[in-house]
Amino acid sequence: MILISTVIVAIMLLAAVAALLFKNHVAAVAAVGILSLALSVLFVILKAPDVAMTEAAVGAGLSALVLALGLRRLGLWQIESSNSTQSSIQKSGEHTDA
């Protein structure tokens, strides 16, 4: 059991570092979601299924949705038609530099 927990904690650490390092904002949000999902598995191992369910629903589900919505509000996640994809990439590059 301690081995599984170690693997899960390693996944969480990797996801957290990935969330910091990813240049792509949507990928960073997904990494935060993976962090929460791994944490909910850890809660199951710690015999707290209720907390695990809350973590999976709120941490992995709802907060990822809120972050995705925030990205869209801030203009960091743009859904463009194919002809303006180039400008959006350029724009997101500027945002990461700032």
Add this chain to the structure above:
Amino acid sequence: MRNLASLLFAGGLGFLLMVFGLQFDFGNAPMLVGQAIQSAAPEQVGAANIVTAVVLGYRGIDTLGELAILFAASTAVGLILGHRHTSTKPDPDSGLILRAGGELLMPLLLVVGLYIILHGHLTPGGGFQGGVILAAAFFIPVLARPSTPLKHTGMMLIEGFSGAAFILIGLAALYSGGEFLQPLLDKGTLGNLVSAGTLPLLYLAVGLKVGAELAGLLAHLAAAEVSES
């Protein structure tokens, strides 16, 4: 220099947490009050899920406080964000994957959310978790197609009525001679879907309120004005 300081801080914090973590026996928390509640709750409350017995039976007024906090937070968000100007055009629809996935996920999430709410007194989960899943079910279509927003009035009606129902069930317990929010009705057999008295009704009210509240909050966020940059 700042990066070095942050690294030092993170390392120190990690070391501190590790030292604390080594003090505990992993996965075996010392349970003192827990054992007393675990032995008494199935007879007193009739809920197979002890967490629900604590959340709604023994500490019902805490749950009411949590609902009040959530209500205040979503009201504040609604006040601060305001409404989108009618002349601004809505965001473009999302890509194919999110649209198709959203259509596929919404009924699934509805079923799962309602299942978790209705089985809150039997299996892990309950009103809060199921409510959040319901909110996600209603919000994913908004994320996929921003041009068709949620109806605010329906959400507010559900939210208000379920919040009122929670308090009314508590007042009914007070009226029938017990404490506020004390479980009423027949306890039934442990483990049946219809058991534990009023706890499933309370959790249904909590779930609908949380779901409607969070969906309304997210819809408010989605409808907020885009800043010109």
